[in-house]
Amino acid sequence: MNLYSKYFEKYKLPFLVAVFCVALEAICDLLGPTLMSNIINTGINQGSLSKVYYWGMLMLIVTVLGACFAITRSILASKVSQRMGADLRYDLFEKIVYFSELSTDKIESASLITRMTNDTSQIIQFVNGIMRIFLKAPITCIGSIILASMLNFKLSLIIYGTVAVVAILIIVSMRLSYPRFYKLQKAMDNVNSVVQEYLIGVRLVKAFGTYDNETDKFENANTDLMQKGISSQIVITLVSPLITLVVGIGTVIVIYIGSRLFTLNLAKTGDITAFTIYMAQILTSLIMITNIFNTFVRTKASAARIKEVFDCDGEFTRSGEIKELNGDIDFKNVTFAYPNGSGVPAIKDLSFSVKDGQSLAIIGPTGSGKSTIAWLLLRFYDVKSGQILVNGCDIKELTIDSVRNNIAIVPxxxxxxxxxxxxxxxxxxxxxxxxxxxxxxxxxxxxxxxxxxxxxxxxxxxxxxxxxxxxxxxxxxxxxxxxxSSILILDDATSALDALTEAKVRENLSSKTRNQTVITITQRCGTAMFADRILVMDNGVKVGYGTHNQLMEHCEVYRDIYKAQIESVKEV
Incomplete structure (x- = not known):
């Protein structure tokens, strides 16, 4: 949990106060059986009513103090855990906002939602539990063992054996639970992903009538989540009764041996009563400790998933001086392959230049690398080979804000x-x-x-x-x-517009009053032909660059596109 040390530092004082109250509350609970023993031994057995009143009043005071400490730690626990949770969610969101494109590709959006909600809630519950009951259980358990040993060392040997067996059960439970809880969270990611995909594509699902397919997909994900949930809970289901059984057997043995010692005048009635109460407290504490470790295991899985988000790469340099740039663009021998992709370059040895105020159209078949040029220009990815210059500056040496403040994109x-x-x-x-x-x-x-x-x-x-x-x-x-901005990128941004509306938009953008470099990524030859320069891409390679007339004369790929789109329409 070192990841959250900064949150502990921020809320250290109320956290420590809450822990202190938990310790005092546990001490008050531990004093109860001992005070009860004194009431029986020095009051009831000796027929002294004054002793009964004395020890009884002391027991009442201790109980009231314990209640006050419990109320204080509960209030502090709720406030600190919720504020810490709010800080954690904010830091997570801030991290996600500045994810690099590689990090965005690495973790699905549905998984990020689960991590910001379910996993974060698990952390909050754990922090709240630490301040409320998690520390109380071991204090009560250890304190009960010590005080029971002080009452009667021979009987306390039974407690040592009982605790040893329970400790083994807890260790086995932890080893079996952790991988199961991690898989449970992954299954929850899958359910969220299925639901998210359906909600995004709900109109398409309705149009194609694929309700059954979506229902089956959700049923499979939901069934997997159910099975993972059963698998993770079955360990707890088996271990908890076993612990109750072990402590129950230990209590029976204590009562049996205690009665034998009483007949031999080696133990007092009050001591045996207090010992039995301590055994009950130990039982409650051990069950609570088991739940603590199971909660810790689940929290550990959630913490690991949250840490994966924090460990993801952020954008390269997003802050610093914001520089004003003009629309001069130069690609120099740029080669780029998508990280974690097939390894095949999406762009190979690409070079071209656009002057400030010019318009450039990028055209080519699907998958030819047109949109990749825009992503590189916006620094969603950085090139490994070659250079991209804007206003004569290598964009790698500019801050993210400098690059994107000077570029607008219409996706x-x-x-x-x-x-x-x-x-x-x-x-x-x-x-x-x-x-x-x-x-x-x-x-x-x-x-x-x-x-x-x-x-x-x-x-x-x-x-x-x-x-x-x-x-x-x-x-x-x-x-x-x-x-x-100095540069405007239109990534097939007029595909839903009719020809007349698109022509009016193009005319407005080419107005002499606008000193702006406009890059139009399109598959329409009728759109590209009006640009000052046209870049023709095919399979990641530049196969043509120039005006419409120049390309019609020298570029076969462009001529084929023109013939397929323009001349075939004329013939019809």
């Missing part, structure tokens, strides 16, 4: 968030005025917004479920335009 699949349309567009520029907002929407041909009942204050559902695909793209376009 192929527009991602909208719950909130108003205006809030979604203002993602591009939080300080934008209403006039700037409306201007960006006009450039993106998003005039439909003003016709909506709430206008720019109209609320969007999660992922923009209450607007059409073309409307999503235009809102996403407006967001990218509003950023007014």
């Amino acid at each position: 192929q699949k527009p991602m909208l968030f719950s909130g108003s349309i205006g809030e979604n567009i203002r993602w591009g520029n939080k300080e934008a005025t209403d006039e700037m907002l409306h201007q960006a929407a006009d450039m993106a041909q998003a005039g439909f917004i003003e016709n909506m009942q709430g206008g720019y204050e109209s609320l969007l559902g999660s992922s923009g479920v209450n607007v059409s695909g073309g409307q999503k793209q235009r809102i996403s376009l407006a967001r990218g335009i509003l950023k007014n």
